[in-house]
Amino acid sequence: MTSIATMYDKLKKYLDNFIIGRGYTNIMTGYITGELQFLIFIIILASLFRIFSFPLAIIILVLTGAAAIYFAPTIINIEKENSNELNRVLYWFLIYFAIIIAITIWGG
């Protein structure tokens, strides 16, 4: 059974993920702010899908919440994906192109 205690444990574990080494360094403030800002950004972005349909927005909102918990701390993953390694950028470049073409042709 899920109790408040276990939820607290989960939250504590989530927050502990940020703290590697000295948890009060200058850069940690940036990471924690970035994490929180990004969570809010993607929740707002997910809700924007209501312009297509409300049920779709609700599904994407739930999926976004689940993904945010699964990938926590998200900012670390974003930093990793943000690598300027050529192959990684090319990979994302092609993914974007494929999605844009698929959405526009399918939607239009």
Add this chain to the structure above:
Amino acid sequence: MMELVSNLWSIPLIVIIPLITAVIVNAIYDKEVIKYISIASALITLGISIISPYGYHWFTGHPAFDPNTFTFTFDPGIPAFRLSLEFVYGPIQQIMIVISSLILVFCVILATVGLTKRQGPYMATIFLLFASAAIIIMVNDLYHLWIAVEIGSLIVVGVVVASGTSISHKAALKYAFFSAISGAGLAVALALLLGITGFANVSDIIRIMNTVGISGMEKILYISFGFFILAWMYAGGLAPIHPLKSEVYGASYPHATAVLQAQSKLMLVAIGIIMLRIFGTLPFIKEVMIFLSVITMILGVVLALIQIDFRWIIAYLIISHSGLVTLGIALGTKDGIIGGVFQAVNDIIYMSVLLFCCEALYYFGGATSTKNSFGIARKSPWLCAAVLLGAFAAAGMPPFNGFQSEIILIQASLNSGLPEIAVIILMVSITTLIALLRAIYRIFLKPPEVEVLEAKIPKAINFGIWLFIILTIIIGVYPDIALRFIIPAVEGGFLP
């Protein structure tokens, strides 16, 4: 008012003067006279862009074809097929080129102050960069657009390489690699549009699409749009190209980054407006452009929060604010486009303030890292005041210029029924301030952990910083100074 001439004298000069200057200073290579030639050339270009009337330039003197009377005409006021390679100098072009020229003047001055060797080739790349940006914002045909984007991309590589560090060489190589993809993409987009309509002139393409129709050709148009988007992403550093573009910004000299970011904004505005004009009536086009803009805004500003160098924080903020520019254009409404173009103008100005402040930090031994605190405010309180004012302008606080354009963008989003976008714009503004203040506190305000050199900042840098701060305040208090160029152009249609 648009003066209806098809051979406006100023258009070739705005392009040719920087080109000739580039050839001359490169040939001279390393002499004192480069300084005077470069500054004089930049000032002349600025002067021409200010005094020039509005009009067109049809290359090769080719007349337009009037299908109603089956005659040729040199009068741009007559709705006819332009056929020729066409440049336009209107109010939007004027304000963007004037601001870019002003930045060029200061970039050239700062380069002559900061660089002691091999000034010629470096100055040449800066002038070529300006020329490519000027072409892109004035062009009304896809051939010139493609060529200018290609040249502009390669010149960016040249400017970055000229910074001379191993990081800049790597950044330049990666950026050059992608120029092949986006340039080829733009060529494919051009070929598809040429195949459908038979014209390369943007106005002619639109006229054909409106009169003959595009029934059955939608899929080809969507693929063409997809390739256009690739070029747009690449030129402006939108996601997912932002890691490479931010590296380009961060690895260059700050004064060069000021010109680079101005060129990017001009490209984003020019390509964005062309995309909107050609594809804007198709379903899902604006939505794709909006999502791309929002993702860029979010990623740019979040990544700025976790950077540990002032240069890289500014680099990511430039990326994020590029998303603000494209967002306005992507909304596709009059308010949105006015806000987008106005944001581009303002963004170029306040980012230049921050970049010039960053250049000033080089004189304190390159104290741009946020890992240590340097207490620069004690050594240079005026520089600290300037960087704080620049940060406030970037964060969209009144009475600075950023506030005026962001409020237009927020209103445009609300009027388009997208309050979520308005919230994201507000959050980007706040996060911009957080990212900048983190760095400013560490570098300027916190008591020093590391002693930095005693330095005297060159007068040219101080003059540039305060001139642009005054501009941010003047435009912030009297936005009509800029809006009187942008609003008539948007309301009266951008181009013929």
